[in-house]
Amino acid sequence: MDVFSPKERLQKTLSGETVDRPPVICPGGMMNAAIVDVMTKTGHLLPDAHHTSDKMSDLAYDVYENTGFENFGIPFCMTVEAEALGSSINFGSLECEPKIQKEVFPSVKDVTFLPDGTIANSSRAETVIQAIYLLSEKYPEIPAVGSLTGPISTAASIVDPMIFLKQLRREREAAHKVIDYVTEQLISYAKLMADNGAAAISIADPTATGEILGPKIFDEYAVYYLNKITDSVHELGVPVIVHICGDVRMVKPQLQKLHSKVLSVDAIVDLAMLKKELDNMPAMGNISTYLLEFGNADTVFKQAKHLLSKNIDILAPACGLSTSTPLNNITAFTSAIKEG
Numbered sequence: 001m002d003v004f005s006p007k008e009r010l011q012k013t014l015s016g017e018t019v020d021r022p023p024v025i026c027p028g029g030m031m032n033a034a035i036v037d038v039m040t041k042t043g044h045l046l047p048d049a050h051h052t053s054d055k056m057s058d059l060a061y062d063v064y065e066n067t068g069f070e071n072f073g074i075p076f077c078m079t080v081e082a083e084a085l086g087s088s089i090n091f092g093s094l095e096c097e098p099k100i101q102k103e104v105f106p107s108v109k110d111v112t113f114l115p116d117g118t119i120a121n122s123s124r125a126e127t128v129i130q131a132i133y134l135l136s137e138k139y140p141e142i143p144a145v146g147s148l149t150g151p152i153s154t155a156a157s158i159v160d161p162m163i164f165l166k167q168l169r170r171e172r173e174a175a176h177k178v179i180d181y182v183t184e185q186l187i188s189y190a191k192l193m194a195d196n197g198a199a200a201i202s203i204a205d206p207t208a209t210g211e212i213l214g215p216k217i218f219d220e221y222a223v224y225y226l227n228k229i230t231d232s233v234h235e236l237g238v239p240v241i242v243h244i245c246g247d248v249r250m251v252k253p254q255l256q257k258l259h260s261k262v263l264s265v266d267a268i269v270d271l272a273m274l275k276k277e278l279d280n281m282p283a284m285g286n287i288s289t290y291l292l293e294f295g296n297a298d299t300v301f302k303q304a305k306h307l308l309s310k311n312i313d314i315l316a317p318a319c320g321l322s323t324s325t326p327l328n329n330i331t332a333f334t335s336a337i338k339e340g
Contacts, residue, residue, distance in 0.1 A: 006071065007142060013314060014200060015261075021340050022308070022313060024338065025071040025145065026073050026317055027241060029204050030147070030206060030243065031316065031319070031321065032323075035063075035323050041327075042062040044059040054134070056127055056128065060074050060144075061135065061139070066327060067331060072144040074132065074147065075127075079099070080122070081157070082154060084119040084124065086158060088100075088101040103157060104158050105158055105159045110159075114185075116184055117185075119188065120188040132144045135197070146201050148186055148202070149204065150186075152221060153204070154186065168213070168217055168221060187229055194233060201240050202241040210246065215254060222244075222254075226260070227259045243264035247269070264316060265318070267291075267318035271285050282313040285307075285312065286317075288303070288318055289319050289321050295329060297326075300336075304332070304337055308336065
């Protein structure tokens with residue numbers, strides 16, 4: 001019998017306390033674990049579950065029950081924020097996650113600034129918030145993790161991303177104004193998640209990588225605005241996890257400035273070494289999602305045991321899961337962690 005409930009184990013880990021073993025989670029958003037195998041088994045399907053809280057909470061429970069991940073992770077995509085701010089969305093299918101169909105603005109100079117709370121009060125955000133409430137009330141021992149799309153990625157989802165990335169250097173004042181606007185919208189949304197039972201907030205910002213931005217721009221924009229969200233959520237007593245994609249070697253000094261409770265990184269990163277280099281910063285990850293999709297259960301199990309031996313704080317997929325990932329590979333991963 002486990003010493004802690006899944007919620008207690010995650011909360012204690014995020015608070016830096018000693019636990020019996022690391023939690024094994026998949027926080028939703030970019031790391032959506034609503035795979036085809038789970039949906040076809042249970043009959044709770046996407047894209048339907050993007051739009052109603054009952055269906056969203058049912059599918060989140062299905063993922064928890066069938067995969068072995070020790071949390072509810074919602075939403076199941078990274079389009080809630082951008083849609084509320086005006087971009088058009090393709091909601092995909094059972095096999096394909098929603099995507100930004102067209103960014104609403106061609107340039108940071110063209111952005112229309114909507115009232116604060118526009119994201120939080122949108123119909124899809126309300127679906128997410130209500131689903132968090134339903135899950136946290138019905139299953140109080142299971143942590144509901146609310147996922148946010150990070151400020152750089154959200155901004156690049158409402159402004160043409162190729163233009164946006166150039167304007168981070170060429171139009172700094174206008175770029176900062178847009179990202180600050182986006183950040184305030186995300187804070188309002190995150191606060192409602194927290195108020196309605198989210199045990200943690202996970203922020204994935206895949207556009208904000210060292211490889212895309214470089215150290216100086218990463219520090220000026222990504223670190224500053226991620227910390228602005230993190231600090232606001234921490235004021236509510238809710239911990240924050242930040243995920244940064246890609247090879248983080250060129251931004252290691254900047255990563256140490258992040259205020260999040262845990263840093264999640266991609267499979268390319270030696271997570272045990274990164275922890276040492278960042279003064280033992282709590283770390284999450286980072287089993288390869290390629291291995292989870294294309295490997296076999298025995299190999300996944302062995303890799304999970306290897307990660308477990310490295311004293312990683314929270315075990316999780318390294319990035320976004322393919323919806324075609326076999327369920328037995330995921331259960332091989334989670335069972336390896338749970339048996340210690």
